[in-house]
Amino acid sequence: MTSEPVTHETRPARWRPLAGAAGTATVLALTAAALNTTSPTLFRGLATLSALLLLGSYRVTAPWFVARSETWHRVITFLPMTAYVAAVGLIVVTAAAFLPDQPVTSGSALLMIWIFHHIGGGIREPTSFAYERLRGRLTWAAALQVAATCCGTVGAVCLIRTLPVPGRYAPAVFATCLSVVIGLVVSSKKVFERVRKLATQLDDRAENLERCLTRLSHGAAADRDQLRNAAEDAWDDLHRTLRNKVETGFHLYGTFVLPPARLRTLEALVTDAIRSPGGPAYREATARLTVIRAACASKIDTVA
Numbered sequence: 001m002t003s004e005p006v007t008h009e010t011r012p013a014r015w016r017p018l019a020g021a022a023g024t025a026t027v028l029a030l031t032a033a034a035l036n037t038t039s040p041t042l043f044r045g046l047a048t049l050s051a052l053l054l055l056g057s058y059r060v061t062a063p064w065f066v067a068r069s070e071t072w073h074r075v076i077t078f079l080p081m082t083a084y085v086a087a088v089g090l091i092v093v094t095a096a097a098f099l100p101d102q103p104v105t106s107g108s109a110l111l112m113i114w115i116f117h118h119i120g121g122g123i124r125e126p127t128s129f130a131y132e133r134l135r136g137r138l139t140w141a142a143a144l145q146v147a148a149t150c151c152g153t154v155g156a157v158c159l160i161r162t163l164p165v166p167g168r169y170a171p172a173v174f175a176t177c178l179s180v181v182i183g184l185v186v187s188s189k190k191v192f193e194r195v196r197k198l199a200t201q202l203d204d205r206a207e208n209l210e211r212c213l214t215r216l217s218h219g220a221a222a223d224r225d226q227l228r229n230a231a232e233d234a235w236d237d238l239h240r241t242l243r244n245k246v247e248t249g250f251h252l253y254g255t256f257v258l259p260p261a262r263l264r265t266l267e268a269l270v271t272d273a274i275r276s277p278g279g280p281a282y283r284e285a286t287a288r289l290t291v292i293r294a295a296c297a298s299k300i301d302t303v304a
Helices: 015-036 040-066 070-076 078-098 103-118 130-161 167-218 221-242 260-275 280-299
Strands: none
Touching: 015 040, 015 078, 040 078, 040 103, 078 103, 078 130, 103 130, 130 167, 130 280, 167 221, 167 260, 167 280, 221 260, 260 280
C-alpha cells in the first residue's frame, strides 16, 4: 500500500518547532510556578495561561509536524500526546494538593479538564498517515475519554460537596454524589464496549467488501452486474461505519476513524475498483482495507 500523500510547505517554516518548544518550556515554567504558589487567584491565572499557551504551541507546531515524512511522524508522533497527558497529569496533581483547603478550586480545575476534552476537542489527531495511525486511535481515544470523564466526575463531586445545604439534606447530597460516580462507571464501560463493537464491525465490513471486490475482479463477465451490486452494498455498509467517531456517538467532537479527506480518497478508490475490476484501484483499495482490518484485529469482540 502506498502511503498517504503529505503536502509539504514550499518554504519549510523552521520557526514553528522552535516556537512550539519555547511555548512548551514556558508552559512547564508556569506550571511549576502554579504548583509553588499558595494564592488560589494566582493559581487559576497561571493554570489558564498555561492551558492557552499549550494550545497555542500545538496550533503553531501542527503544520510543521504534518509536513514531515512518515519516518518523522513515527519518531515524534508521541510528543503532542505526551505533552497533553503530562499537562493533564500536572493539573490533577495540583488539584489534589489544593483539595483539602480549596475544594472549589480543585473541583473547578478537574471540571475544566472535562470541558476542554469534550467541548474544546482535547488534542487533535493529525490527519496524515491516517491508516497507519488507526490502531493507535482505537487504543488511546477511549482511554482519554474515560480519563477526562473521571476528572469531570470527581470535580463535580467536589463542587456538590461544597454546596451550602442544611444538614438535613446531607443524605440527598451523598445520594447525588453516589449517582454521579455510578454514572461514571456505566459510561466508562460503554465507551470501551463501543470501541470493541466499532472495531468488530469495521473488520467484518472491510472483509466483506474485500471479498466482494475480489469476486468482482475474478468473476465471470455474465455475473458482473450482480457482483457489482453486491460490492456497492458492501461499500455502503463500510462507509457508514467509517463515518463514526471512535469514542462517542456525538459528531461535534471525538476522534475520527478516518479523516474526511482520506475517506473521500478511499471512496474514490473503491468506486474505481467497482467500475474497473482487477485494475490498480482494486489492488490499492484492497491493500487499504487490509490495513484497516489489521488495525482492528486486537479489538475484535464478537460478543460485545
